[in-house]
Amino acid sequence: MRHHEHSHPALLQGRPAGRKGHRGRAETDPEGGNRQTPLNHCLSCVLTELRICNFAIIDAIELEFADGFTVFTGETGAGKSILVDAVDLLVGGRASADLIRSGAEEAEVSGVFSLKEASPVAQLLHEQDLLERGATEVILRRILSRAGRHRIHVNGRPAPLGVLQALRGLLVDIHGQHDHQSLFRPTVQLDLLDEFGGLADARVAYEAAFARWRELEARLTERRDTLADRRAREDLLRYQVEEITTANLRPGEDRELEREKLLRSQGRRLAELVQATYGPLYEEDPSILQGLGSLTGSLKELAAIDAELVEDRDRFAEALAQLTDLAQRLRAYRDRLEFDPDKLEKVEERLDLIRRLVKKYGGSLEEVVRRGEQAQQQLRELETGEADLKELSVQVADAHEKVAKLAQALSRKRTKTASDLEKRLERELKDLRMAHARVCIAVEQESDSGGLKLTATGSDRVEFLFSSNLGEGPQPLARIASGGELSRVMLAMKTGLAEQDRVPVLVFDEVDAGIGGAASEVVGKRLRHLSQHGHQVFCITHLAPIAAQARRHFAVTKVTKDGRTVTQVALLDKAGRVEEVARMLGGEKITPTIRSTATEMLKQK
Template sequence: MLLELRIQNIAIIDDLHLRFPTGFIVLTGETGAGKSILVDAVGLLIGERASVEQIRTGATEGVIEGIFATTNNDALHAILTRLDLLGDDSGELVIRRTLPSSGRHRVRINGNAVPLSTLQDIGKFLVDIHGQHETQSLFRSITQLDLLDSFGGLLDDRAAFYEIYYAVKRLQRDLSIFEEQTTESRKEADRLQYEREEIESAAIEPDEDIGLEHERQVISQVHTLAELSNELYSTLYEDDRSILSRVGHAEWLLQRLYNVDSRLSDTAELLAGATAHLKELVGRVRDYQTQLDANPDRLEHVEARLDFLNQIKKRYGGSISSVMRHLEQITKELDGLTVSDDKKEELQSALATLRMQQVTQGKHLSKQRKKVAADLDQRVNKEMSDLHMKHATFNAVVEQERNETLNANGQDRVQFVFSGSVGESPRALRDAISGGELSRVTLCIKTVLAREDRIPILIFDEIDAGIGGAIAERVGKKMKTLGQRHQVFCITHLPQIAALGDSHFSVKKVVRQKRAITQVVQLAKQERVSEIARMLGGTKITQTVKRIAKEMLEIG
């Protein structure tokens, strides 16, 4: 409920501070006194667009502040908690809006600066203004759906559908992720398989590149090697004074010495060993000479193989050993990359089952909504008939979304439609009627849905337009009944409605220091008699009129 309202420098309001009780509150006053300014101010507190024209002439800024009770408003409490705007434990919500004559407007909620969009989100849970304003939650399709489901006791069925709907969404996501992972796994497996085949087909030997580098060096200098090895062979064996022949002569001399002095036995053995090693050396040099190959085709083959190995090494680590380690690694990875078709079939089967449940629950919910809508139609039309709107009809139309599109709330779109007279096609509430008639239709709907309507504050601005007498009294009684569950404000010119208020505020325009200002006071019992009498009798108020006014208040 709205506990306090403070308005500074808005239109003809200078500085106004009001405290409001619970129940059905009426505001009366002559035309132009500023009653609608109060409604506009509350509208600004719930996010309506502001204009610099609303600022009082000569003021640098206008300020509106409202203090609301948040107890017993779970939806409001939830959004404030989510936005971290809950404030202290007082159970109060303080909204302050500042309108400077130049510069950006400012909004604070419980002392926290917030954007206008946040105020609008919160305002939806606070106040419904019915009349010339466009803030009625009743115009929103989702609100109409919520009210219908609450009225029909379908919230559990809707919650069951909600769970299935999001279970389907989760499975769709899981399947999509699985398919993406499967695609990626197959791509990865193809890549690894290509690499393995490339390395295996290369038939690389350990340190092969080192051997080939050496072979290339030898082949490229084979003529030099041949010359050197020939000279070495000649020096060792072929020349007349070759090393081997000279060692042979030395061996002959040592043998003669040994024949005379046997102490040279070990020396003779050493020389014999040296001769044997020298002969082996000569043999190896001869073998080396025969192995030297100056074939250019072999050099071309070696260089091509080295180029290929260098490419492989560049791709897979820089060395033959790193290439072989990479082969071992990708072989292990390929063994671990198994794509399970069984898993995909399992997900698809579970998804198909849930979708069948979703369709079944959606159809059940839709069928129940249509039954509830018929009951709601009957009750609202009865309320309208009670207000002598005998040729008007109300319908809660339940239609399937296009192409049977499912959303979290089911497959239905709910729209409240109205026809004002016989033969007139029903149209959406926002488009069908305006002003007082719309307020009265809204009142009938709110009366039927009083238990389900979660918005605590209702403001009726034009509800008495075009009515009077007994109808006005019935309208007032319905608002008084609504006041048992909501805080209901009504701006009225009709004494029949004003007399039924649980509390009564008078709005007057007075002149101070040559400037008009709005003055609002809560009336005591006797003051209410005078105000009702004024509304009954105009400028001339007789004792009879006062007596009637008193009786009306006593009856109300």
């Protein structure tokens, strides 16, 4: 459903009053934001539409968005985070049939994004043949099925999950309520530092050199182990080579010898059988061939008289020629037969040798020959192995030296970046009403027994330390007791790094937990600031000061319809925003004073 009812009298269903949305046409909303806004020089992509059907407790919703800062507010449990889950699904989030609305067989989420042709997202989709040249819109669609056949489409074409997951780091970045915990991990802190310092190229160069060094090290270890194993087997290899080489084997020799053995062992009987055939056929007087030959003249005369017999004459002549040829071949075969017992014994001895070698080294004579060649090759490698090992050792040492130099250079850049980031974060925290906060980013090179400890990310261990009060020494983030302080530190990092971040669409899911008072207004201003510097920002919040800073405001409600609970989402106009901000300030009972305060908050942004 495109439009939804809401208790606020001035609230309009998805669009401001008196305006009908048309794709591709810019429109101005009550707060000055543009829906379907043409992309500017610093904004590479905008989420313009989100459609959700039979997802969790949402039956059907179609939302249209603008650039800038957008908030979603509503009571706890109304379904605000379901919207985040839907966007997460579009960029490769985990799919589960449990997300399908009860009673439905499929759930569907689709999103329409406007993008620049030269953006990283467009380049990725061009490479995958999922975006036409010159196109400035991409439609992501994901369908969940209880049958287990979940489907993905990009611009109407089937696509693998990996494409959506690749878009997560290029198109959308989602910051959830539990991102605070990820900040405790040194690996995450290291990545944040490198991101802030623009050290991606230095990291790539180091990682390539590190991978090459580890590859050479692995080859060196393998070569050493192989040579050690062959040295232990050297005597055996030499014996195998000598035994197989001395045998002077030829491929196919065993089959030739088996035939020769047959002929020699059965020679007498073969000769008798040949003679029994050859004698009457050719050798005796008169022979069969002589008798048949005498018929040739009669058949010739018959054919001369009656042409009908020409073919028969020719067939007789051909048969006679074949019998003559057979007689000649039988005589040649008889002449080759030998009855020498000594030669038969030698053939049998040779066959016995071949059989022993086949049984010992493989299933065939060819395999024995191959094993001999392998043993010879291994012996040659033993002779040259020491030289190869020495050369490979030099390559490993050179690669290690290169990696160590790159690690040192990367560490120096990180140390400088840490100083700059400390100042940036302290400024951000000061804006978040933490005037005495101190941030210390420790960059320490680690060592082991071999000297500098080199890992896939360098030689540094990075740890963010924090102190919120004067006179207190900085402590690891994990020891910060206050959830509100941790939330502000996390937001300071997100906002402090966002201008370096090229991901255009940022989604914040209740990351303001534990924040209140004046700090919440500052958080709202910081999020609005992000939306003015290359990002489209979405935020789910329970705080009125943050909601008041947004350009567009959606209310999320949970209602009962036809005996079932459904989530509805609607765009608020100015009057609707006053009512919603007043509700966030005062709860169910909204007094004129609270309403006046809400009005002032919306004017002051």
